[in-house]
Amino acid sequence: MSDNTPTTTHTIQLTLKPGQHDGDGQRVAEAAARHLGLATGNVRSAALYTVRYPLSETQVQDFATRCLADPVMHDVRLNELTAPAGFATYILVARRPGVTDDEGTSAQNALADLLNEPLDTHTQHIFSKRLYLLENDLPETDLRRIAEELLGNKLINWLEVGRVADGIRDYTPRPGGGAEAITEVISLTGLSDAELVQLSKENIYALNLEEMQAVRDHFAAADTRAERQAAGLPTDPTDCELEIIAQTWSEHCKHKEFSALINYKDLETGEEKQVDSLFKTYIKDATSEVDRQLRANGNDWLVKVFSDNAGAVRINADSLFVWKVETHNSPSAIDPYGGAITGILGNNRDPLATGIGGARLLFNTNVLCFGNPEYDGPLLTGQLHPRRILEGVRKGIEDGGNKSGVPTVNGAIVFDDRYAGKPLVYCGTGAVMPMQFAGKDSWEKNIDAGDRIIMAGGRVGKDGIHGATFSSIELDETAPATAVQIGSPITQKLAMDFLMLAARRGLLKCSTDNGAGGLSSSVGELAGISGGAVVELEKVPLKYPGLRPWEIFVSESQERFTLVVEPGKMADIMALGQEMEVELTDIGHFTADGFLDVRFDGTPVARLDMHFLHEGVPRKVLEAEWTRPTLVEPAIAPATNYTATLGQLLGSLNICSRESVIRQYDHEVKGRTIVKPLMGATGQAPQDAAVVRFNFESWEGVAVSNGILPRFGDLDAYHMSAGAFDEAVRQIIAVGGKLPNLSHGDNIFWSVNDNFCVPDSVYDPIGNPDGKQKLAKLVRMCEALRDATAAYCIPLTSGKDSMKNDFKADGVKISVPPTVLYSMTAKMEDVRRAITSDFKQPDDVVYLLGETHDELGGSEYYALHGELGANVPKVDFKKAKALYTLVGQANDQHLIQSCHDLSDGGLAVALAECTFGYNCGASIDLPDTGLALPAQLFSESHSRFLATVAPEDVVAFEALLGSRATRLGTVTKDVRLVVRHGGREVISADTDVLRSVWTNGPVNRLLGVVSKQNLSHSNSL
């Protein structure tokens, strides 16, 4: 064969030149030793590219050396898979068919540029892989462990391992055969109840018996039969129709439990009541009442709530702020990286596709709940180690945010062993949208019959099939591989750039996100606006052939939007898509005939009555019973000195520094972040809330906070929820935000998302015997939410509930504690007036604002002693609101130099943290309030701040705050934190040692870079 005869498959291997540092290889060797106890010897990494495209050897050589290899770093080998001497074994990490391969796609782009050919980058011709060569002759089982636990996930990766001497086995995915235009009819007629339930389980419909019966009855009804006959459809439902119904009726999409009728009994008081939908009663109605009060006071900034992908509030006459927080728990449990990155990117699509669509993303935030990453016990079948979940999720959030150019401005990590089965991954995104696009109100979604349905962005594969239904059931060891998706930030970035431009040019009528449920969900929901739709599935571009029509319709392949375009604007929008390299496909049109009509090559695949689809799901009736848990306060021997206790708290998992995580997120791209997660001269002072300005022309901005306190739920779910709400409010007050509606027309918007993540709360005598108690906790959480919104006049604008956060395997069930996250945003009129937490200057006077109570129940201090306690912190909304109002006034008068909210670890931890920003200390005298010393130091009573005031402002400050401020002492030049009580030193420590203990806590030890500076400190207290 001559050199220049094109052949179709080539393998290019890039290895590092001798002497170049192999960071990847070294990390694998270290991780194998550290986490698996395996000695690999030297590990060398290499990049592999399999090119399945007709190229001559010269072309391959050119492509490899000019496009793929870095001339300084790499040696190139073509079409040989061998190892140099000294390596006994290998691990090859490839991808399974259809799994996103951005690196392969980019290589394809490079090849197209080199050849100057239009090479279809939507079809995969280049497959990227990693090859690891190991010095030691490890047995295959050990190689598999390294491959599966450190390098890949067998749900998405194809892993080959073995001895080099036996030849290195390669793998390149060969996706399916021909198109499968098969639609099956599934007979429900005559099925017994047990058979209906079995059918639902086998097909992952996640529908219960009653719901399956409703489906059966619908298709058995005479008018349905007549209609179907007339339309040429079989009497029985098609596979596609059942899939559409299952997706639309899924808990994930329909929130059936939040809409259920709940019979609630308080066994403590004997009170009984019926709750007619948690959502309506405690969230929607509460927000309506808040809106009424706002409007009555000239504050009409609440523009869109609960009815779109994200809530929208008005910033000023020209722009809207759009805000959404969601969870991505189930996928993150089985594929942490893929779950988190699709969580972030998916959540980004919500504000992007609110109203017309095309908002400009401003920031991301996230809250993560994990099991203890240092857990060293056995794992259940299918359960991933908490450390691995933490690392994978963290990486997913890094890539999802950084590669999209959206700053991750703050976040939180909560550790509790009950998150070891299912982690909680909350992702939030804020965006700004002009009030109008090309003369149309940006927040409106209008659709008329005849408008075209355009799919934009990525192609469709088998990934993510059943995501919506799968996340609506508890996880077990049989989790389907297809429920996993890998996000492609670059594909989405292209689509995002395109959407912004298309909206501004008036080419979009409206848009929505293709998330859970795929086209079925997006088209199904949009069709509700016009009254129907026709979809031609054969037009949908696929990643590879072999999908059945129903799979195309429900696939959750990522980075896709559904656009609504008027016929007259089709040519312009298609041209823009081509220019910006975003694939747009016309897949049908909207109608007004009341049916969702899905076809493949002209043959009907589904035809569903829209009313039945959206309203036909039977309402659930659930039982809730509240019994107060039996709790006691522990007797912990008092100490004379609490310095060591403070050190233990600062080094504890839930309080220690998250710097190693924070710094891997870009928190300042776009150049608008004013208060970042870590501030001060040291860059190590933790902040309560982020502050971001909207643009470079004005100083208006937004403060962002997250309140979450799952520990308190073990004591009382009501007070847990109220406390979490208060925590998020006080964090915003701490950075200089103000409560809304304090004066007429003050136009300070607040926009809050609630996100409930609870264990299965549906009672079942065998499967879930404490279901009634769990549901009662949820009811109480919602009651607190209603009370809090009313007290502060703060509206909910959007939210989410995730109802089945349980992991079951090997006969064991791990359930998350009932958890609620309140993610808050509030307008800052002038970001320059933001307050940071760190002490600023010696001689500033330190105050405690708010009241401390004997409320050590659920505290980190008790947790240190292995105790839970009984006295849960309670919010006094009235007092809290009065204090927050005064703090706002003090800020108006420039009286506050630093402000930190008191939370985990109480006053003592807050005092230490405030010294972390700059080399200073504090001299503190605790007042004699009659409260025991441990409570004064460590109680986590709500609605409190630690603030400092310049000496010249003390008189004005004390006059304003009155008895709400307790003077504690002063900031000192001496870098010691000294706390006295009754004339006795009860804490005395170098603040740089405290900072070092905090910085070298378990999170940074596990994930951080070993720093010489950190090592030089002695950490003894």
Place this chain on the structure above:
Amino acid sequence: MRALILTGFGINCEEEFAAAYRMAGAEPTIVHLNQVLHGQVSIHDFDTLNFPGGFSFGDDLGSGVVLANKLRYRQTGAGGRTLLDDIKQFIADGKFVLGICNGFQVLVKLGLLPNLSGDVTPEVTLTHNASGRYEDRWVTLRVNAKANTPFLKGIDTLEVPVRHGEGRLVISDAAIQQRIEEGGFNCLSYLDASGDGTDIYPFNPNGAALNCAGLTDPTGQVFGLMPHPEAFLSAYNHPDWARRRRLNPEASEEGEGLQIFKNIVEHITDTRTAAASAAEFATQN
């Protein structure tokens, strides 16, 4: 003074880049790369060509590689003309090219930096940080006294954030390193707390050779750096802004990073004014 700022395909710092030029008194235009490749916009209508940070093509194949490849090989005109040919012409015309972070990576992978040989082939590279991770942290830089570029005129030290995973400069050829040092093309270095150049993490966040954070070409017209001066346009971007403003309430609200943009705008405007008066002088005579 007109600045062309490229965007598209994962570039994501174009807005703050444009804001920087606007604040410096220039007229910035954000242009999608395809508009340039397809001939709808000509770089020759502008005074500076700017490559912002981001993740062009997702950083796949190494940061900046795919974009550099596109500039070098994608034919935009007759006779196999590429955008790189236009950029060479642009520089030969005495105009300026600035690359920040991913943009710097593009210029290095393309060979426009340091371009000692003058034939635009890669001579050094930027690769994975020694820490093996992406990092966002603030660093202090010192301008090399030998540096000869209008971008850095009058600047001694500069605080800026770094936000990258692949910022470690690798110079594998001792002769190249020597020529870079002799020419002062290593125009910016990372400093430690005492103000000395350092290879110690985290002051040097990536382990770069020569503690180097930025390069110029021998003409001084092409300048690239890993840190983000366009992320420090306002004093309120700095992590310690609150304490600093307390100490010095009258200090400027401008961020230190803006100076680089003011420098180049001023340089081009002055040069043009000088040229115009020279031309006027010539006509009068």
